[in-house]
Amino acid sequence: MVDELKQYPMPFTRLELAILSIVEGRLAVLLGKRTGRPYAGQWALPGAVLRIDLDRDLEGAAQRIAEERLNTGLPFLRQLCAVGGKGRDPRAPWALSLVYRALLPSDAFAPRPGKRLDELVWRPVEEAMADRTMAFDHAALIRQAVESTRTEIRRLDLPQGFLPESFTLGELQATCEQILGERLDKSSFRRKIDQQHLVEEVPGEMRTGAFRPAALYRLAAHSWPDQRPRE
Amino acid sequence: MVDELKQYPMPFTRLELAILSIVEGRLAVLLGKRTGRPYAGQWALPGAVLRIDLDRDLEGAAQRIAEERLNTGLPFLRQLCAVGGKGRDPRAPWALSLVYRALLPSDAFAPRPGKRLDELVWRPVEEAMADRTMAFDHAALIRQAVESTRTEIRRLDLPQGFLPESFTLGELQATCEQILGERLDKSSFRRKIDQQHLVEEVPGEMRTGAFRPAALYRLAAHSWPDQRPRE
DNA sequence: TCTCTTAGTTGCGTTACACTACTAACTATA
DNA sequence: TATAGTTAGTAGTGTAACGCAACTAAGAGA
Numbered sequence: 225m226v227d228e229l230k231q232y233p234m235p236f237t238r239l240e241l242a243i244l245s246i247v248e249g250r251l252a253v254l255l256g257k258r259t260g261r262p263y264a265g266q267w268a269l270p271g272a273v274l275r276i277d278l279d280r281d282l283e284g285a286a287q288r289i290a291e292e293r294l295n296t297g298l299p300f301l302r303q304l305c306a307v308g309g310k311g312r313d314p315r316a317p318w319a320l321s322l323v324y325r326a327l328l329p330s331d332a333f334a335p336r337p338g339k340r341l342d343e344l345v346w347r348p349v350e351e352a353m354a355d356r357t358m359a360f361d362h363a364a365l366i367r368q369a370v371e372s373t374r375t376e377i378r379r380l381d382l383p384q385g386f387l388p389e390s391f392t393l394g395e396l397q398a399t400c401e402q403i404l405g406e407r408l409d410k411s412s413f414r415r416k417i418d419q420q421h422l423v424e425e426v427p428g429e430m431r432t433g434a435f436r437p438a439a440l441y442r443l444a445a446h447s448w449p450d451q452r453p454r455e
Numbered sequence: 456m457v458d459e460l461k462q463y464p465m466p467f468t469r470l471e472l473a474i475l476s477i478v479e480g481r482l483a484v485l486l487g488k489r490t491g492r493p494y495a496g497q498w499a500l501p502g503a504v505l506r507i508d509l510d511r512d513l514e515g516a517a518q519r520i521a522e523e524r525l526n527t528g529l530p531f532l533r534q535l536c537a538v539g540g541k542g543r544d545p546r547a548p549w550a551l552s553l554v555y556r557a558l559l560p561s562d563a564f565a566p567r568p569g570k571r572l573d574e575l576v577w578r579p580v581e582e583a584m585a586d587r588t589m590a591f592d593h594a595a596l597i598r599q600a601v602e603s604t605r606t607e608i609r610r611l612d613l614p615q616g617f618l619p620e621s622f623t624l625g626e627l628q629a630t631c632e633q634i635l636g637e638r639l640d641k642s643s644f645r646r647k648i649d650q651q652h653l654v655e656e657v658p659g660e661m662r663t664g665a666f667r668p669a670a671l672y673r674l675a676a677h678s679w680p681d682q683r684p685r686e
Numbered sequence: 687t688c689t690c691t692t693a694g695t696t697g698c699g700t701t702a703c704a705c706t707a708c709t710a711a712c713t714a715t716a
Numbered sequence: 717t718a719t720a721g722t723t724a725g726t727a728g729t730g731t732a733a734c735g736c737a738a739c740t741a742a743g744a745g746a
Contacts, residue, residue, distance in 0.1 A: 232504055232505075232506055232507075232508070233507055233508070234465035234466060234467065234468050234505070234507070235465060235468055235505060235507050236465065237465050237466055237468065237551065273463055274463075274465070274466060274539075274551075275463055276463075276464055276465070276466050276541075276548065276549035277463070277464070279549075280540060280541055281539060281540030281541065282537065282538070282539045282540065282551075284540075303536060303537060305534060306513065306534060306537045306553050307513070308505075308512060308513045308553075309511060309512030309513065309515075310507075310511055310512065317507065318507035318510075320468065320505075320513075322537050322539075392724085393724085393725085394723075394724070394725095409703090409704055409705070410724095410725085411703095411704080411705080411706090411725090411726080411727085412702090412703065412704060412705090414725080414726095415702080415703085416702095419702095432712085433712090433713090433723085434712080434713060434714085434722075434723080435711075435712055435713065435721085435722045435723040435724080436710065436711040436712050436713095436722080436723055436724050436725085437711070437712070437723095437724080438723080438724055438725085439724085439725090623693085624693085624694085625692075625693070625694095640734090640735055640736070641693095641694085642694090642695080642696085642734095642735080642736085642737090643733090643734065643735060643736090645694080645695090646733080646734085647733095663743080664692085664743090664744090665690095665691075665692080665743080665744060665745090666690080666691045666692040666693075666742075666743055666744065667691080667692055667693050667694085667741065667742040667743050667744095668692095668693080668742075668743070669692080669693055669694085670693085670694090
């Protein structure tokens with residue numbers, strides 16, 4: 225072990241999870257009510273200290289924290305950004321947070337409040353971003369998560385993970401509209417979707433309901449790996 | 456101060472600088488030859504330990520490190536990603552690196568090797584990405600830096616910082632082509648450039664040379680802030 | 687004066703776009 | 717059985733953007 229290690233104090237390093245979903249037709253973020261200080265009783269992104277004794281790498285840390293705080297795993301995690309500096313967290317002189325984002329269909333995802341959290345709620349992002357009582361600088365982090373997600377969708381990167389196993393094109397379009405908060409044109413949407421070959425039809429299967437049945441689609445195999453570098 | 460601080464050891468946290476430029480017509484990355492262990496004598500991205508006693512925030516740390524290692528400041532820095540895990544750095548059981556990227560015109564940028572660096576060289580990115588003797592996991596970091604830069608340019612985010620004060624459209628196009636490693640169509644390029652109003656003509660000024668003089672342009676005032684969130 | 691090279695513009699056929707309107711399929715209700 | 721109502725999916729259409737190539741413009745140098 226070299227001097228550098230002992231010599232310099234390292235920052236108080238945490239991971240925060242920005243978990244987005246569509247709840248009641250609106251884009252929402254999962255918030256936890258803090259039990260301990262600081263900001264006890266206030267809302268914050270679920271997060272925890274990085275544990276180098278437990279975590280193999282950052283991805284592993286994010287999964288452990290999801291288990292601890294939410295009692296569930298998280299597919300389709302994506303690293304968003306790192307923020308760090310003096311005065312971000314009263315517990316330490318210098319705090320660093322690594323922010324991860326997940327997109328999930330809220331019905332297939334049942335988090336239960338874990339350690340240090342009283343309660344979990346889905347909060348519409350517009351509210352959360354404007355909330356001045358949010359703990360730490362988390363309102364700003366949520367804004368970043370939402371903006372980058374909207375940019376991805378505008379580019380028609382499919383909302384991986386947000387989608388169930390199979391879905392109709394109408395459902396896919398509605399999901400994109402809810403994330404963006406605006407309506408999209410049906411024929412343009414479908415044209416772009418199928419010229420990118422990101423989805424493929426599930427043969428035979430149809431979704432029947434009150435009206436005309438719709439064809440079911442699934443993510444095309446080659447569109448899966450979501451680990452592109454950020455831009 | 457709360458238990459969490461003392462209780463858990465924090466990761467060995469560094470910043471690495473991926474500084475890109477065009478050198479001899481090719482996209483190149485600035486590498487430093489390490490004087491100390493580990494990887495003494497091998498090439499690596501310039502970087503250093505985060506110093507919470509000296510650095511106000513991450514941006515400030517990046518600037519301090521640029522001064523220390525390169526004896527110069529760095530405009531147009533952009534946070535790229537964070538990588539962390541066990542076994543990335545033999546000096547510590549768990550190492551975290553925050554990677555920052557800069558784009559610079561190599562002629563207006565004269566770094567001199569600073570602390571812990573013997574020598575600085577510009578290395579074509581294709582070579583650097585493929586080099587298996589590069590220290591740490593820096594070859595992979597360079598690959599990420601190059602890919603995200605190319606994606607930005609393809610979207611015609613201008614190569615801020617890469618450009619001198621004023622430039623001709625021909626030079627701008629050549630710069631983009633060198634970053635991308637492919638040719639672009641002249642009329643399409645110019646059409647897109649001026650409909651985005653990212654540059655404005657410098658009135659009166661011309662670049663004269665061997666052939667027909669070219670009009671000079673500069674970045675439009677409103678196109679400057681480069682602090683959009685990553686996607 | 688002619689040639690070479692780069693600067694900058696113009697014309698054109700093809701493709702992508704948003705928008706609208708249409709047909710198709712099924713349920714529900716009368 | 718007929719018809720209204722709703723969503724699924726397709727087709728037409730005028731406009732704008734695209735890539736490609738050809739063109740004109742301006743200076744240097746022989």
